Amino acid sequence: MTNENILNYTIQENDKTVKSILRENLKFSKRLSKSLELSNNIYLNGNTTKLNKSVFRGDILSIKFEEEEESFEAVNMQINILYEDTDLLIVNKPPYMVVHPTKSHQNDTIANGVAYYFKQKGIHRKVRLVNRLDMNTSGIVIIAKNPYAHNELANQMKSNVVDKYYYAIVKGAVEKDEDIINEPIARLKPDDIIRVVNPSGKECITHYQVENRLIDGTNTLVKLKLETGRTHQIRVHMKYIGHPILGDTLYGQESSLIERQALHCYEMKFQQPITKELINIRCPLPNDMTKLLSDEKFVR
Incomplete structure (x- = not known):
């Protein structure tokens, strides 16, 4: 499994359970938590664990996301990467390019280019767009590499804290x-x-x-x-x-x-969804402007 398929979380408090960490700290739904337990995709300090297991400060809780097949067609095109870590890919969208496929733009979008990039890098994840720009607006587009990072950033967007x-x-x-x-x-x-x-x-x-x-x-x-x-x-x-x-x-x-x-x-400023580090991304003006x-x- 690649790093993009693993979420590692360091426990900060004592006398809590895996279930409470997933629900209260990581905001996982009850359904997702149970699904992860049934598929043996929850690990505590490297060993599979259950939701009722007690955790303590310094423990490492790891969540494994199953590999995914991308539904967008992977197309080899140049994408301008502004930032990348194990959870996020941030690109500079040029003007006149659509963010995701539509009827009139099926394989010449940012999503197609990112799908190809993921494939070349062995990242078996879906392209999860956090924000979108109009076709003729240029600049920063954020892509999440796992469902948790996508959900966390989407919540930041909805809460207007980005x-x-x-x-x-x-x-x-x-x-x-x-x-x-x-x-x-x-x-x-x-x-x-x-x-x-x-x-x-x-x-x-x-x-x-x-x-x-x-x-x-x-x-x-x-x-x-x-x-x-x-x-x-x-x-x-x-x-x-x-x-x-x-x-x-x-x-x-x-x-x-x-x-x-x-x-x-x-420019965009936001919290990295896992580490909570402040990320500040800037994107230079395009040639026409x-x-x-x-x-x-x-x-x-």
């Missing part, structure tokens, strides 16, 4: 140097792609600060932090305040300066 930072070039001169947009976003019809600010929507909070502006006031570079993580949140909120993202054809209009929405996920920002007409 710090997510973006850069966007928006239309017009943003007046305030910084502000918070706290407006609910909704999809008015079930089959609508477009979202709008609407009182019926879910809470959405976006922080932004101006990095620099064009001298002629046509565009502004803003740095954004998401306090919540809704679909199209940044794109909807920036349109709402009158500054749609440059090149965003869904919420604004196409641009001669860039062929997509000028939006990039450049860098080219725009190198224009001497941008000023602070």
Whole structure:
């Protein structure tokens, strides 16, 4: 078994049972805990054990995840790896690439490339995407290598404790140097792609600060932090305040300066799901946005 198939947890307290550690500390469901016990995939200090076994500080509890077959087609393509450990793979998604297969993109996605990478490295795991980006948004995509890491990071995302930072070039001169947009976003019809600010929507909070502006006031570079993580949140909120993202054809209009929405996920901060270490990932701006920002007409 590879390291990606084993979860090792060091017991920090005395007089608890394997069951209580799995349920209370690791947040395993009752069903999963029982399934692991029945398949003899729970180990204490290297030996198989049962849920009612007592554990003590310093013991090593190990959970073995069965090897899996990936359902995504493995396709040899270049993936830009930003970070990797036994639980996570973090990549830089280029613009114009879909994160996972769809009807129109079945084998040219991030998931296809990661499936190939896993296969080459002998990692017998499914590709578990923790976050997703729109096709024309670039930046950080996190993949979990085991179900526990995926569940833990998904919970961090839902609890809004993951710090997510973006850069966007928006239309017009943003007046305030910084502000918070706290407006609910909704999809008015079930089959609508477009979202709008609407009182019926879910809470959405976006922080932004101006990095620099064009001298002629046509565009502004803003740095954004998401306090919540809704679909199209940044794109909807920036349109709402009158500054749609440059090149965003869904919420604004196409641009001669860039062929997509000028939006990039450049930084994420979160807890490593097993070690609880703070992970801080940064991802450089892609060439199309860098080219725009190198224009001497941008000023602070």
